[in-house]
Amino acid sequence: MSDNPYQNDRGNKDRSITKDGGGTLSAAQNDPRQSTGQKGEPFLIGDAMTGGYGKGPDILHGCTIAAERGEIAVIVGPNGAGKSTAMKAVFGMLNVNQGAVRLDGEDITHLSPQERVVKGMGFVPQTSNIFTSMTVEENLEMGAFIRRDDFRDTMTQVYDLFPILKEKRNQAAGELSGGQRQQVAVGRALMTKPKVLMLDEPTAGVSPIVMDELFDRIIEVARTGIPILMVEQNARQALEIADKAYVLVQGRNAHTGTGKELLADQEVRRSFLGG
Amino acid sequence: MDFLNALVAFANFVFVPGLAYGAQLAIGALGVTMIYGILRFSNFAHGDTMAFGTAITILFTTAFIGMGITFGPLPTALLALPFGIGATILLLLGTDWAVYKFYREQKASPVILVIVSMGVMFVMNGIVRFIIGVRDINFADGERFIVTARGFRDFTGLDEGLAIKTTQAITVVVAFIVMALLFWFLNKTRTGKSMRAFSDNEDLALLSGINPDWVVKVTWMIVAALATTAGVLYGLDKSFKAFTYFQLLLPIFAAAIVGGLGSPLGAIAGGFVIAFSEVTITYAWKKVLTYLLPESLAPDGLVQLLSTDYKFAVSFAILIIVLLFKPTGLFKGKSV
Numbered sequence: 001m002s003d004n005p006y007q008n009d010r011g012n013k014d015r016s017i018t019k020d021g022g023g024t025l026s027a028a029q030n031d032p033r034q035s036t037g038q039k040g041e042p043f044l045i046g047d048a049m050t051g052g053y054g055k056g057p058d059i060l061h062g063c064t065i066a067a068e069r070g071e072i073a074v075i076v077g078p079n080g081a082g083k084s085t086a087m088k089a090v091f092g093m094l095n096v097n098q099g100a101v102r103l104d105g106e107d108i109t110h111l112s113p114q115e116r117v118v119k120g121m122g123f124v125p126q127t128s129n130i131f132t133s134m135t136v137e138e139n140l141e142m143g144a145f146i147r148r149d150d151f152r153d154t155m156t157q158v159y160d161l162f163p164i165l166k167e168k169r170n171q172a173a174g175e176l177s178g179g180q181r182q183q184v185a186v187g188r189a190l191m192t193k194p195k196v197l198m199l200d201e202p203t204a205g206v207s208p209i210v211m212d213e214l215f216d217r218i219i220e221v222a223r224t225g226i227p228i229l230m231v232e233q234n235a236r237q238a239l240e241i242a243d244k245a246y247v248l249v250q251g252r253n254a255h256t257g258t259g260k261e262l263l264a265d266q267e268v269r270r271s272f273l274g275g
Numbered sequence: 276m277d278f279l280n281a282l283v284a285f286a287n288f289v290f291v292p293g294l295a296y297g298a299q300l301a302i303g304a305l306g307v308t309m310i311y312g313i314l315r316f317s318n319f320a321h322g323d324t325m326a327f328g329t330a331i332t333i334l335f336t337t338a339f340i341g342m343g344i345t346f347g348p349l350p351t352a353l354l355a356l357p358f359g360i361g362a363t364i365l366l367l368l369g370t371d372w373a374v375y376k377f378y379r380e381q382k383a384s385p386v387i388l389v390i391v392s393m394g395v396m397f398v399m400n401g402i403v404r405f406i407i408g409v410r411d412i413n414f415a416d417g418e419r420f421i422v423t424a425r426g427f428r429d430f431t432g433l434d435e436g437l438a439i440k441t442t443q444a445i446t447v448v449v450a451f452i453v454m455a456l457l458f459w460f461l462n463k464t465r466t467g468k469s470m471r472a473f474s475d476n477e478d479l480a481l482l483s484g485i486n487p488d489w490v491v492k493v494t495w496m497i498v499a500a501l502a503t504t505a506g507v508l509y510g511l512d513k514s515f516k517a518f519t520y521f522q523l524l525l526p527i528f529a530a531a532i533v534g535g536l537g538s539p540l541g542a543i544a545g546g547f548v549i550a551f552s553e554v555t556i557t558y559a560w561k562k563v564l565t566y567l568l569p570e571s572l573a574p575d576g577l578v579q580l581l582s583t584d585y586k587f588a589v590s591f592a593i594l595i596i597v598l599l600f601k602p603t604g605l606f607k608g609k610s611v
Contacts, residue, residue, distance in 0.1 A: 004382075006384070007381070007382055007383060009384040015602065016317070016532055016536065016598060017386065017389050018315060018384075018389060019536070019537060021315075021477070022382070022477055023478055025477075025478040025482070026382075113481070114481055114484060117483070117484050125478070125479070131479065132475060133474075134471060134472060138468055138472075142472045145472075145484045145485055146484035188483070192484075
């Protein structure tokens with residue numbers, strides 16, 4: 001992956017002297033740039049982003065994704081289309097060489113992921129998105145780490161949204177089922193009272209019934225006025241709940257429209273919804 | 276009566292020393308397990324960190340006694356302990372800034388940090404010897420015994436005496452306080468919880484706004500306090516010698532691994548397991564058995580399984596057995 005000799009593990013698998021699972025998150029190095037939002041542009045927009053990891057080749061090519069207030073925006077596309085990559089670009093984990101990311105009209109392209117969290121972006125990664133050894137309640141507390149005010153109200157709201165979490169509040173999050181873990185993950189991200197919520201494949205690896213329930217919950221979150229930007233594998237269901245949908249193919253915008261439009265679009269259906 | 280005598284002899288030669296030694300190992304192992312859990316590598320410099328903290332504490336103890344400040348019946352070293360901890364905190368934060376920080380920024384794989392800590396170990400080894408020398412130093416003062424063997428015999432009328440050294444009692448009490456404080460800190464405070472979160476999932480901790488630099492700093496500070504306390508308690512109970520502290524690394528690591536690396540509860544349990552195994556296996560059981568067995572079966576030899584010179588073989592053997600059959604340790608080695 002990298003040619004840094006310090007990261008060469010030399011095949012070490014000895015857990016008695018080292019503990020794996022260290023940080024892998026690397027913030028992108030982006031120069032501040034002068035981009036100003038046009039009037040009436042979406043709340044969060046990754047505008048014509050071109051970029052890739054580190055010094056590697058570009059993965060995104062002029063890709064635009066955006067989330068409007070109170071709406072659910074969904075990114076779908078075939079495997080390797082750059083869905084998650086586009087999400088990471090918006091969250092500052094990918095070098096954006098051209099284009100810009102703006103939140104509420106303010107350019108945030110040069111901010112690190114942590115700084116974006118402070119700015120009001122909530123992010124739920126696809127994997128290892130909870131603290132498995134900590135209780136559900138502690139997970140939520142950690143979500144609210146940057147808040148110095150009283151966050152009990154927010155916690156009550158999260159418990160109202162996900163009643164099962166209240167029941168299991170003192171249980172270690174790692175002992176929960178896949179669907180419950182995702183609820184913890186979303187709940188943790190909601191604890192900062194984010195202005196926009198980004199979900200990377202929230203339904204990966206859960207059963208169809210749990211998936212429907214999760215989608216219902218996500219719609220509920222959106223109804224509270226938080227814009228949601230979501231990457232989804234289950235394109236059909238995702239398009240059904242999407243107010244705005246982006247189909248990416250090889251790092252480019254292939255189709256854009258409302259969820260219903262894309263569901264009706266012959267080409268979209270043929271190319272990857274399976275008829 | 277014979278049974279009581281056997282019990283008292285057992286308490287005097289096995290239980291009380293084992294309890295004190297176990298508490299010392301447990302505090303040492305807590306430090307190792309904190310580094311493992313949060314910074315993700317085994318810190319080979321831990322024994323020499325203990326030696327450094329103890330050396331500075333000894334210097335302050337000598338200075339205090341010179342100035343006529345003592346702690347009454349308690350050892351003066353307890354008054355000097357905070358200064359030893361302070362100096363060790365400075366040393367560890369300095370080491371982190373000068374050495375470990377570079378590797379963290381490189382996102383070096385943990386196995387590299389293990390080797391780096393070995394280098395740090397040699398340097399600290401040298402620093403300690405340079406400061407205080409290589410000889411054996413006894414720095415315990417104040418009242419020597421809480422219960423003397425003669426006093427116990429006169430009081431109970433038994434043949435066997437039970438002696439409890441002040442340092443043994445202090446060790447157990449201090450260990451208990453330290454453990455309670457540490458658990459309270461890790462489970463109840465905001466910083467403590469953020470450290471557990473960082474240990475559990477570093478990326479998510481960053482995304483939650485937890486400042487990794489602060490977590491690392493607090494970890495080193497706690498480790499400095501734990502290492503110095505463990506070192507001073509061990510030195511009070513026995514004596515201080517730079518080389519002995521370096522050797523303590525083995526039982527301490529054995530304790531941390533037996534309990535399950537990364538688990539504070541495991542470190543404590545592991546400390547006592549190792550200590551009691553060492554003491555029971557190297558103790559000459561002749562006296563206790565003579566009391567318990569009928570005269571015809573009384574043992575001729577010492578009934579000592581291993582000479583005390585081989586006590587490290589015990590921790591080493593336990594270490595290997597645990598790694599072979601239960602590599603995650605007693606407490607499943609989940610993250611701190």
